[in-house]
Amino acid sequence: MLLGCHPSAPPSAAAVPDGDTTSPGAGATTIAEDSPPAAAERRVHLTFDDAPVMSEPGDGLPGPERVMAINEAIVGTLRERDVPASVFFNCSRLQPHERSVELWAAAGLTVGNHTDTHAKLSKVPLDEWMDDVIRCDQVLRERLPRPPHWFRYPYLDQGDRVELRDEAARRLAELGYANAHVTVATTEWLLAYVYREASRRGDEALRDEVVAAYRQHMVEAVEQGWALAEHEVGHGTAQVALLHVNELAADHLGEVIDDLRARGWTLVGLEEALDDPVFDRPDHYVGRGGLSWLARIHDESEPRPSYWFGEEEARLMQRYGELWRPPAGE
Template sequence: MKQAFALLLAALGFFQVAAQKKVAITYDDLVLNGPYISLEHTIAVNQQIIADCATFGVPAVGFVNEKKLDVTGETVARINILKSWLDAGLELGNHTYSHPSLSRTPLEEYQNDVIKGEEVTKALMEERGLTLRYFRHPYLHTGPDSTTKASFEAFLSARAYEIAPVTVDGSDYIFNTVYVDALRAGDTSLMQRTGAAYVAHTLRMFDFMEEVAKEVIGRNIAHVYLCHANAINADYMGILYQELKQRGYEFTSLKEVLQDEAYQRKDYYLGKWGISWLYRWDKEKSTEWLKIEPEIDQEILSLYNNR
């Protein structure tokens, strides 16, 4: 009887582990996304994001636009921000130099921007025995046509890059713009409403994408969350991490998430929109999914559109 009970407990433990939800957290637009306040604020934003990663055990990847390093009188301090990410055991990826769109930029020009965007980041990583291995398309624009897309993917492969896909996106840049405007105005009430709306919307997006995954893949998958290095995430990402943990999510590396066989599926999408890979894997229903996504809080959206 005891042996049977032990086997039952072991089986239950196995299913608990098997049911564990996983997500890789990725931050775009390092060293800062959104409206600029000051160098001191930029440093503080990154310090808090890094501290939250340490508190919650998040092995995040930060995707760098190296143009954001080229600020007169601030370059050394901004490079030191990247060093602080690496010193904390986090990883950096290439997000191009100037954040162009592959849908609107000639291929050769775009590829040169990718090369220019790796110079500092690659050197910093190599100093630590690390390899720059991930590329994230700005705007998630992966190519306007099949020829451009295939040519660029061959270029990335030749430079030993792996594309960093995205399954969940909370549109934090919209909330952040309103949040920083409120911060500048000293409107703490609007800051609190915006932060709360951001967390709530992002959790709805996770719930929604879990259901999309079940329809497209037949099960929930290990997810990749796209957010940005910005003020609202410095103040609210810890709350979001806690909420995701309570929903059963384990924070894991991008490398581990991409081992989920779902990511071996073909990205069918061609077009000008930056959409979730879950939509790309189901080209017949991608438009339908977009139409029924959770909507952003109307107050926030109105403030963003009318600023």
């Protein structure tokens, strides 16, 4: 089954979806406030999930030539603008004679594991889920000059029980993987599907509307990640933004990069971003919701702020949700 990597729980303005919990004793943890960078530099890293291409159930995959064209456009934009991005593969989507893994690696970009089939940790037995991780690991080891190190959880689901969350993390570490955390849990995936549908229909007005919404959404999402960091740790932190490999990025990623730089953001590599002390804080969240790391570290003894990423997903779903899954027969 081919699934887009939707980071949030079902659209809701709630900060934590119903039924989700925090780790035992989380509220009792005390950590000294992290020291901000001297100049509070606004740094962001761009990550791209669901490679070689984002798809939904029933969509099928484009042919290898089209898949390569999408990846070549994204990688070309990143190279032209000197952006050290990362990409995470669902290896079962790779087709014969399609060399997207090698394309990203040859460009000096970071290539990571996103499981073989985009399996959701909380919905399958752990052993089965780890088999999915290992299958993709084997493919990447064959195609990369060095073993992959970074892992991205599908749907950002790290487990709906403390024991599951911690055991999955332990097994990933045994394989040599580290978690490529996300702080900017965008709804870019929905806009990308609507862009695809508008292109299929030849609806230029809708395409233009979606491009404008995409540019606004991406900049505002990164800014909201900074604001959430200020609330949780007292100052802004490095941000890690979630995007996907799709036609919208292939056609308009350059504009987003230019917009971010115009707002004072420096685009940095994954290791530099994750070196921020905020990523050393304990994870207090247990649940199926695909929350920002900055929401996962929230001390439940303190008031939780509104969760902009969930509110924004609900707003965009209200506007575009019908186009995401067009009525049968349309």
